[in-house]
Amino acid sequence: MKINLRVKLTLSFILVVLLTGTLSIIIGFNLILDKLVGQAQSTVLSHINTSQLIYADNIDILNLQVNRLSVSENFTDAFLSGDRQVLQDIVPASREELSLDILNVAGSSGRVLARGGNQEVHGDSVVGLTFVRNALEEERPFAGSAILPQAYLQKEGSDLARQAAIKIVKTPRSREDRREIENRGLIQVASSPIIHQGRVIGVVYGANLINNNFEFVDRVQRLVYENEDYETSDAGNVTIFLDDVRVSTNVRNADGDRALGTRVSEEVYDTVVRRGETWLGRAFVVNQWYISAYRPIRDLEENVIGMLYVGIQEKLFQDINKRTLAIYILMILGGSVLALLLSLYFIKRILTPYRTLIDSSKQLARGSYKKVDIDSRDEVGELARAYNKMISAIRERDEKLREQTEQQLGQSEKLASLGRLASGIAHEINNPLTGILTYSSMLLEDFRDTEFEEDLQTIVDETMRCRKIVKGILDFARETKLEKEKFNVNDALKQAISLLERHYNFHNIDIVLNLDENVPEIMLDLNLMRSVFNNLAVNASDAMPEGGKLMISTRFSPKSHLISIDFTDTGIGIPPENLSKIFDPFFTTKEPGKGTGLGMAVTYGIIKRHNGTINISSQPGIGTTVTIELPMETEIDMSPVT
Secondary structure, X not given: OOOOHHHHHHHHHHHHHHHHHHHHHHHHHHHHHHHHHHHHHHHHHHHHXXXXXXXXXXXXXXXXXXXXXXXXXXXXXXXXXXXXXXXXXXXXXXXXXXXXXXXXXXXXOOEEEEEOOOOOOOOOEOOOOHHHHHHHHHOOOEEEEEEEOHHHHHHXXXXXXXXXXXXXXXXXXXXXXXXXXXXXXXXXXXXXXXXEOOEEEEEEEEEEEOOOOOHHHHHXXXXXXXXXXXXXXXXXXXXXXXXOEEEEEOXXXXXXXXXXXXXXXXXXXXXXXXXXXXXXXXXXXXXXEEEEEEEEEEEOOOOEXXXXXXXXXXXXXXXXXXXXXXXXXXXXXXXXXXXXXXXXXXXXXXHHHHHHHHHHHHHHHOOOOOOOOOOOOOHHHHHHHHHHHHHHHHHHHHHHHHHHHHHHHHHXXXXXXXXXXXXXXXXXXXXXXXXXXXXXXXXXXXXOOOOOHHHHXXXXXXXXXXXXXXXXXXXXXXXXXXXXXXXXXXXXXXXHHHHHOOOHHHOOEEEEEEOOOOOOOEEEEXXXXXXXXXXXXXXXXXOOOOOEEEEEEEEEEOOOOEEEEEEEEOOOOOOHHHHOOOOOOOOOXXXXXXOOOXXXXXXXXXXXXXXXXXXXXXXXXXXXXXXXXXXXXXXXXXXXXX
């Protein structure tokens, strides 16, 4: 049966709408899920930030309280009186007033003079505690988180030691740990030196034990989640970990008790504790899934000693996702009907300009830069204008690449030709120079203290200068084989600079090294590369006769696999008209007799043999930067330097 084109198109569009509608529902479901998960993670990340601020605020308040005590007249007078009983009266009262778990005073030697809690124990040394030692040695306050071993807790009182002890609960997917009890204490602590007449006479420190203390986690839960419940449990929870053990939490286990002693998975532990990074994602917490965030808690030495956790029930977002998906399906069905009605009208108008773009793209692939002429103010017109800009950019890039390639080939060919010519000339000149130098030296010895001595000395000096020039020519044109080895560019720079710093030319030059520690080892000829570094450093010193700064930096780009080395000086700079001649053999701006003009040409050849590039930028009166880029994985060119 014959079917007209309209029916065919209509049937085709129906099929397309059905397929696209189905795909839209599938894709939409995943997009909505991703969006909700992203929103959940964003919410959790906001909550962990809030929790961290509150945690830090508690430490700041503690720090202010301890600092105020350290500068109070009561504490200072009690110290100066030498009567420990006075301190023994003041410290417990201050501890009760400030509601601290620990408040102690120690002398300048670090031995405890008075405890606010367990008053019977004193005279023991607490200098082993970082926050005490730092306050005494650096004579300034310290505040943060710390781990207090069981031995110290016992000295503070058996009640604190019992509070700190938490039975470790075996938890699925946690790391291997044979301990049965966590008896260390995680504390928020502040210490401050007591200073009299510019001298530290003691230290006061206070702390609150977090183990089995739920004030912080419940406060954050009330503030962040507003005690919101979802179904039969809390919508969100907060936990503080010592290492990977829950020591303060409002997460509940199956019995409804706080899940103290349970542990996180080894995956979270590796990310947060071992690598010191924030973990954000979906996690099974005790008995159900949560969208969770874990952030490291660090001590005063920046070591990760625990974690701060917040989480929101995943089921809450899953139910939102179901409702949103139902609305989305209804929208897709309505949109599909409308799309079917409008498709026939727009198909012709849409396809025509796209066909034009396709034809132009094919011509571009064949090397034609012809632009398209589409007069439209909608997205198709924007696409056409963007396409035309792309055509212009491709043409400009191709022309620039062609020009750069021609310049590089010209420079390489010029250096190669000059190298071969220079090598031949140098060999021919070297033998006569040797004869001249030998006989002139002999004549100089015979005519010492005569009227001919000065002239003969001039002949010897100028001959030596010629020999130096010949040596430079031979170095430029040498055909030695590269002795490559695996080496770190940073180490090569350090070795070269350590020798140059002793030279008198660098006595008034400040050499600053800014070396990227992530620079990998590469294959290079160490001796040749050292000569490159020496030449660039000496050139920089010559450009700073009155002194200045030479900054040498390295960096590694994993994306491009390039190692970059920058030599930046604060010298007189290079005039623009001379920049294009820097790598030309025998070009020099130095005074006669102070340079052969081969140094940069040789340097260029060495870098090219390492398959690298070298570029120079300069501003007269401001300074010059020489940038070397060496590829990490490219084989070294074993051809002659020229």
